[in-house]
């Protein structure tokens with residue numbers, strides 16, 4: 001069986017960790033792409049990683065490039081091209097900086113690897129994935145945004161630590177847009193099937209929900225730039241679900257055409273990812289409160305999408 005080809009668009013902090021995980025998991029050969037001014041940086045990172053395979057025994061090849069032709073035939077693209085946040089910035093503050101970047105990436109992806117399953121990571125996430133989908137004209141099943149897996153990972157970790165439980169036993173999901181009004185879904189959250197609301201008092205849950213919503217900002221304030229280990233691991237879970245046809249149920253930004261009452265919008269919902277890409281959007285029961293929070297989050301996403309739509313191009 002031919003090895004899969006995975007293109008990483010953006011060879012920065014997340015791009016490098018994505019490559020590292022792909023080499024470790026041997027999911028396919030990796031092409032690490034960045035702009036011409038950073039081609040040598042991409043090549044250097046690729047070479048460094050390839051040399052590590054002498055110790056790990058991984059048969060994965062890693063190349064660095066700034067030439068889109070090297071991405072031809074990619075099965076998966078993971079797109080982290082763009083500027084990350086600095087302390088004091090919201091994700092939405094990045095929209096005008098990252099819009100021309102995602103448009104450039106979309107145009108080249110459409111030309112050179114039109115059949116790739118595209119996982120967008122660049123912020124502001126929901127607006128960037130919408131624009132990538134609109135601009136490429138790719139089927140919605142082949143374009144998805146990474147946010148919910150990461151936000152759910154953060155939510156799960158905070159719950160596990162508060163409960164002094166194993167992270168393995170937490171089942172938690174965060175839906176909505178990738179902003180401060182994201183929706184950690186307490187009504188469906190369990191520890192091995194036991195409802196979390198039976199195990200923790202409301203005030204503890206409220207502070208965990210709040211910390212989850214600000215989870216990205218907490219790290220930006222500590223490091224001066226965005227998180228990258230957990231974001232990379234989250235995007236890899238999605239890529240793996242596609243490449244290995246795992247049919248995993250993951251919260252991802254997917255194109256909504258009436259689901260949950262929203263139309264023509266990308267936002268975080270539970271989806272099944274398998275070899276067809278986004279194979280299904282699952283509609284789960286939410287409380288009245290959660291539905292209200294989801295609507296508020298969708299309104300925030302729509303505002304940023306409207307800014308994007310107002311920019312000709």
Ligand SMILES: NC(=O)c1ccc[n+]([C@@H]2O[C@H](COP(=O)([O-])OP(=O)(O)OC[C@H]3O[C@@H](n4cnc5c(N)ncnc54)[C@H](O)[C@@H]3O)[C@@H](O)[C@H]2O)c1
Nearest residue numbers: 010012013014034080081082083084121122123146226231
């Ligand atoms: N969705 C999420 O949950 C999530 C989480 C963390 C970070 N992010 C976002 O991911 C993005 C990347 O973060 P990072 O920490 O890796 O940033 P980084 O600055 O380390 O890397 C970004 C890379 O993109 C490259 N780039 C810029 N324009 C490009 C283009 N046109 N084509 C190809 N590459 C281009 C840059 O040269 C840089 O190397 C940011 O927008 C950040 O906000 C999203």
